[in-house]
Amino acid sequence: MTKQPSLFLPHGAPDLLLTEHPAKRFLAELGSRVGRPEAILVISAHWESPRLALTTASTPETVHDFYGFPAELYEYRYPARTDAGLSRRTIELLADLGYAAEADGARGFDHGAWVPLLLAFPEADIPVVQLSLLAGGTARQHFEIGRALAPLRAEGVLIVGSGSVTHNLRALGPEGTPPPVWATAFDDFVAFGTESGDWDDLMHFPDAPDSARLAHPTPEHFLPFFVAAGAGDTDHGTRLHRSFSHSSISMSAFSFGDGALAA
Known part of the structure; x- marks a missing residue:
């Protein structure tokens, strides 16, 4: 059984699937680089719960949790089945940290989960379980949640945090427009902290650096990063x-x- 990495992936706007964006090409090539995991545990920015929760339907629905996009986008499906064993193991690991995770048999895969997985693993033949974010949880709490989940990697589970390093919908511009200074500054801050292993500095989010509040008017799109980083269980x-x-x-x-x- 191959030990898997932990990844933080962008899901972008749902119409990423219809573009020729560099990130789409990156995600489409990612599956061959990772290989075939035994299962995937995905944490998306688009599911926050007062208590941690897991998808447990046998084949969760593909949720089109967006509007105003081309009609063809609503035809996409990601019919991956879940894995009851992975759900139980995740619940056990979270319980050791003091979190009682709930089973959610009605929850489907939101676009933060299925868009990057559809690109990286288009056959949808690898079991997938989605774990919620902790509503109101801090960066440090989500990093600790990731640490608790780290043993899954040695069991062949690919852990994926799905979100965005910057996410300010009021600051969108035409595709191809150069990014604003605050966006590149926060992106560089995150890259430097990641590659130097300065987790403590990163966990000041969203209070620091100065660009953080502009990069994330609300924090949920960056919190999956901390789960993925914690699950890496390494210094950088x-x-x-x-x-x-x-x-x-x-x-x-x-x-x-x-x-x-x-890289």
Whole structure:
């Protein structure tokens, strides 16, 4: 059984699937670089719960949790089945940290989960379990949650945090427009902290650095990063990809862990 890395991936706008963006090409090539995991545990920015929760439907629905996009986007499906064993193991590991995770048999895969997975693993033949963020949880809490989940990697589970290093929808611009200074500054701050292993500095988010509040008016799109970083259980990570979408949305991707991918 191959030890898996932990990844933080961008999911971008849902219409990433319809573009020729560099991040789409990166995600489409990622599956062959990772290999075939036994299962995938994905944490998306688009599911926050007062208590940690897991998808437990046998084949969760593909949720089109967006509006105003081309009709063809609503035809996409990601029919991956879940893995009851992975759900139980995740619940056990979280319980050791003091978190009672709930089973959610009605929850489907939101676009933060299925968009990057559809690109990286298009056959949808690898079991997938989605774990929620902790509503109101801090960066440090989510890093600790990732630390608790780290043993799954040695069991062949690929851990994926899905979000964005910058996410300010009020600052979107035409595709191809150069990113604003605050977006590149925060993206560089995250890359430097990751590659130097300065987790404590990163966990001041969202109070620091000065660009953090502009990069994230609300924190949920960056919190999956901390789960992925914690799950890496190592002293640093690697940036795998950098590009920007709609001017200000960072599409940077990172790998963590002793099984991490090379840039």
